[in-house]
Amino acid sequence: MCGEREIYGCPELWLGQLDVQLPDGERVWEHVVRLHRVALLALVDEQDRVMLVWRYRFAADRWGWELPGGLVDEDEDPAGAAVREASAGAGGTRFVGWAIVTAAVERGSEVATLNRGISGVRPPEHVPRQRETWSKAEVRKFLAKASSDRLHVAWRLSLYGLRRSEVLGLRWSDIDLKAKTLTVDQARVLVDYKVRIEEPKSRNGKRTLPLDDVLVTALTALRKLQLEESAAAGTAYQTGLTAPDWYSGGEYVITDELGVPVHPEWYSDEFGRLLRRAGLRRITLHESRHTTLTLMEHAGVPISIVSKWAGHYDSAFTQKTYVHASNEDLQRGRSALAKIHKIA
Secondary structure (H helix, E strand, O other): OOEEEEEEEOOOEEEEEEEEEOOOOOEEEEEEEEEOOEEEOOOEOOOOEEEEEEEEEOOOOEEEEEOOEEEOOOOOOHHHHHHHHHHHHHHHOOEEEEEEOOEEEEOOOOEEEEOOOOEOOOOOOOOOOOOOOOOHHHHHHHHHHHOOOOOHHHHHHHOOOOOHHHHHOOEHHHEEOOOOEEEEOOEEEEEOOEEEEEOOOOOOOOEEEEOOHHHHHHHHHHHHHHHHHHHHHHHHOOHHHHOOOOOOOOOEOOEOOOOOEOOHHHHHHHHHHHHHHOOOOOOOHHHHHHHHHHHHHHOOOOHHHHHHHHOOOOHHHHHHHOOOOOHHHHHHHHHHHHHHHOOO
């Protein structure tokens, strides 16, 4: 090997190219994926059955049986990491099953390989949870309640169709108040309870959206408030940004009174607290995005535009996953059919 170059790196894996010289002297670049240290747990009972977990993988959009396991943190014992991941995995999965598996353990390598197929285990039927969405009246009620909240603009952005990571990743350099635009350029995500900065979720995630006048007014007011908070706090302002390893500069839009970006989990929890104070039925923060895209489609916005607004790679995915029909919509369908069937 003559050299290597990185294409992408993260805590889970490394993707790069190796400069390899072949026996005949020719040099070629080969793509290589390296996984960081991973520990798996093979828990065997008295009947020589191995415990497997039935887990959903978002990237592949499918359920499957897996040995419990995960990444080994720095300075962590592989066995301890396997037990930790198994405990977390079993608690967060729909089903735990036992299978007849012949396992060969390579001594000293921390690697277990399955050399025969799984038998005797039948996965439970997967029934996707029905997404809940708000009506226009519920959205307006929530926004009215949130209008007095310090982070009023954040809740408007979440109901503007942005993902949580996109709202929390916004910097003032991404906002053009004169042009009335917002650019999604990065995502501030939570992975293994650690905040980090990533590219937007899909290849169409980087996008520029027009802002309505209410949002422009709300953003202008928040910017003014943050400048006042900075002046009042003095040197204490943004001192909390010296600790996070994810921070690489820039002024974030959604922050606390000392200029520190709010934590993603706090943001989701605060959404729940605010909707309870508004007396609204519970939906998750992510379902506010479903709500927005559904209401846009129902308002007659073409699905191709809704998909581009959402940052999706495919309008069929938007239609299938994010647009939902309510009982009110079915009533509209009934009315339309009644007109069609009416005999003059």
